[in-house]
Amino acid sequence: EWPIGDETTWKTALDANDVDPEDAQGVANTVVHHITTSLARQAGNMDTLAAYQATALSVRDQLIKRWNETTTYHTSRAPKRIYYLSIEWLIGRSLDNAVLNLGMRNTYEDATRKLGFNFEDLLNEERDAALGNGGLGRLAACYIDSMATLCLPGWGYGLRYNYGIFKQLLSSTGEQLEAPDPWLDRENPWEIPRLDVAYPIRFYGHVESVPNSDKAVWQGGMECLAVAYDTPIPGYATKNCANIRLWSAKPVQGFDLNSFNAGNYEASVQASSEVGNITQVLYPNDNMYAGKLLRLQQQYLWTSASLQDILRRFLKLDKPWSQLSDFICIQMNDTHPTIAIAELMRILVDEEDVPYDQAWKITTKVFAYTNHTVLPEALEKWELSLFEKLLPRHLQLIYRINYEFMGQVAKRWPNDMDRMRRMSIIEEGTPKYVRMAHLAIVGSFKVNGVAELHSQLLQSTIFRDFVEFKGRDFFTNVTNGITPRRWVLQCNPELAELVTHTLGSDQWLTNAQLLRNLLPMAEDVNFRKAWDVIKKNNKRRLADVLEEELGILVNVDSIFACQIKRMHEYKRQTLNIFAIIHRYMQIKKATPEERKKMQPWTFIFAGKAAPGYYIAKLVIRLIVNVGKVINNDLDIGDLLNVCFIPDYSVSIAEVLIPAADVSVQISTAGTEASGTSNMKLAINGALLLGTVDEIAEDAGEDQCFMFGHLADQVQQVRFNNSYNPIPLDQRSPELAEVFKYIESGVFGDAHIYESLTKTVYEHDYYLVSNDFGSYLAAQKLVDDVWANRDEWTKKAILTAFAMGDFSSDRSVQDYADGIWGVESERVPE
Ligand code: GL4
DSSP, rough: OOOOSHHHHHHHHHHHHHOTTTTTHHHHHHHHHHHTTTSSOOTTTTHHHHHHHHHHHHHHHHHHHHHHHHHHHHHHHOOOEEEEEOOOEEEEHHHHHHHHHHHHHHHHHHHHTTTTOHHHHHHHTTTHHHHHHHHHHHHHHHHHHHHHTTOOOOEEEEEEOOOSOOOEEEEESSEEEEEEOTSOOOOTTTTEEEEEEEEEEEEEEEEETTTTOEEEEESSSSSEEEEEEEEEOTTTTTSSSEEEEEEEEESSSSSSSHHHTTTTTTHHHHHHHHHHHHHHHHOOOOOOOOHHHHHHHHHHHHHHHHHHHHHHHHHHHTTOOHHHHHHHEEEEESTTTTTHHHHHHHHHIIIIIOOHHHHHHHHHTTEEEEEEOOOGOOOOOEEEEHHHOOOOHHHHHHHHHHHHHHHHHHHHTTTTTTHHHHSSEEESSSSSEHHHHHHHHHSSSSSESSSSSHHHEEEEEETHHHHHHGGGGGGOOOOOOOOOOIIIIIHHHHHHHHHHHTTSSGGTOOOGGGGGGGGGGGGGGHHHHHHHHHHHHHHHHHHHIIIIIIIOOOOOTEEEEEEESSSOOOOHHHHHHHHHHHHHHHHHOOOHHHHHHSOOOOEEEEOOOOTHHHHHHHHHHHHHHHHHHHHHHHHTSSSSSEEEESSSSSHHHHHHGOSSSSEEOOOTTTTTTTOOHHHHHHTTOOEEESOOOHHHHHHHHGGGGEOOOOHHHHHHHHHHHHSOOOOOHHHOOHHHHHHHHHHHHSSSOGGGGGGHHHHHHHTTTOOOHHHHHHHHHHHHHHHHHSSSSSHHHHHHHHTTTTTGGGGGGHHHHIIIIIIIIOOOOOOOO
16 A cells, blocks of 8 residues: 555656666766756766766665665565674775676666766776775675675674775885875765664763662763664665665764853863764774774774664564564674673663563574684783773673673583683783673674684684583584675676676576586686686786886786785785795896796785784885885896785775786685685686685695695694794795895895894794795796696686685575575565
8 A cells, every 4th residue: 555645646756767777878867967966067067086976876876776675675574684793894896896786887888988988987986985904894895795696684784984994105115104094085975874863872971770670770971873874785686785884973962062051162062072083983903903992982882873773673573572583683793793792681681671581591592703813812802991981881791691601611610710710701810801702602692713724723722612611513614705796797807708608697696606617618728718818918907007006017928926915924925025035036046048947927915004013014115125126126037026006905906806827825824714815816717825725625726836834733833933943044944045135135224124034033923934945835836837828727717617615695695594594585576
């Protein structure tokens, strides 16, 4: 039944907004509509930025329509919903991705050409939405794409930072400089402000208990609002459209009326500036915990607002609290939203009058937690005094949760004080800490790691006690994945076309396992030729960028070896740059005859270092300065180039990844939870040069160049390095030579790098010296295969088409089946 007004008028108006996806004139009409109305511009007063904005607004209209249909459909069906809470969303650009997913890429290209613009130019006007650091944030972006494509009733929740990850600049001496990323300075066409969707959030204050009840009253302190901004995320080949709801902090009142009336104007606006800080900037740490109050404020604002929003939707269903977990599941992307467990308890107990025990039963059926790292320095633990100041009621609830939990542990293992101390949510000591991972495990119904090896390590190391307590089934694995839409179709259109043409359909884009059917094409000469042409085109495109942006001329017939990821000691960019220096030394020593037999390489690095991470920044400096020497050494011809591309981003990755021949994945075994750049590189035909990880298993070890100590050997070697050290020239004579070369001052003042080489000379925690020889040997194998180009191409094809398992559609389906218990709800055509 039509809800309001005249049905015919409504429906005619709705139909009038429809655009035929094939109709370029129709699309042009909508673009011009936005040019003249939304932008208040005219044909004579246009530039590519305005054309981009109008095009984006036209696409956004399409998205909103689908968004509306999806929400209406899901509301009517009332299915179980999944909410994905991630403090980072590393989306990148949206225009190309949106028109591809809508199946309107060609129509938009036509329409904008007819209006006098080149579509590629428009795409380049868009700024990246860079609300993330690296793998963790990009994973969330891939997952929401898959949730939309699989038609799952799901939303993402995050924070609308005014500043995304910093812009990385390089000084003339190769040092990283950080500049802000004011990505919202230009209007963001991809977001829909929902100023009416705002929830109150409290910080600080005090708690009064309510006699004879579990309840308490939390009051006073500072109150602010979390305001919603929605980003619609279209699925591929479906009308379904998911949503990322991002919260922005806003003062409750613009200013404090009392101070204002008292004539103190400055004080009257002060409160609003403290609140405004909360969603100002993304913390730029990856795999590194910082412990800042503002970060805890971010976490609480985001999780509290998200929960209030989720519960409001649930309450409309008019179901009892006991059925909460039949209708919602909340996936916590790492421990950042863990405070949600205490917040749900607070809402149920204090506000909804649910008795404590019942509330705990309800709560522990709702949450699931994904762990993304075993690095101890990345595990969140809040200083108790800071926590208590900001969230006094939550600390009380955590004490009670821990009390009951410790009681269970004591019952199972009487008098095992050491076990209790290890497992407690509160870390005793001076100072005391709240361990967020422990709270996440105790409050969840399922915990998962992100790769086979990582999940095993979790269970045998940091969560070992919890495995004994909860049982094996409580822990599971969901291997990470990447979306083939952005990471093949969008970034490598020629390869996508070859695949679609050869398979006779584009179904591989939603069923990546179909790629396996192309494995036999490795033996097909014509296919290999077509493959090589595409790779060469992509390499040329990248070479042009390197020339334009960095002034470095590279040899497009060289091996393009990419190490593109955050700068971190465990990822061992050091190993790579030291090996490059070694290679350079070999070339310098070689006779002209010997040089003729050497294979040419171009090493490409990109990645940011956390601003406070001194050693990681030093590594950048070394890479840049080594590059300067090598790239300007005319004597070595084009046998070797080294490029550091500044300000790595999703958009830069889209150019780099299709051009790579070799994917450099050389973290110390067992430290990288589940690399995802390796998946993107492999599916675009780069061969893996790396330490153990599961891509090797899947692609078949034959296709990869593996090296280095295995995860189960690392502890012992590490122990020896620290306690029974042998001098570096015995551990690795080659590396000792490289260090001497650095110390001779070839790459600038040697003492600059002392603190870096010292980490290897001394404890070498990451086994750089122990793996150096075998890394060189693995590169030698790469040389040999490259010498036989046909064999190379075969391996590349076999690698790429074995990647079906690493589609994020597979990952998300695993979550849906194994953890969330949600089902596809496709909007009818
Ligand atoms: C990370 C892991 O380091 C990375 O291997 C993984 O791909 C990613 C997503 O699961 O999560 N953990 C942290 S912390 N940052 C990451 O990127």
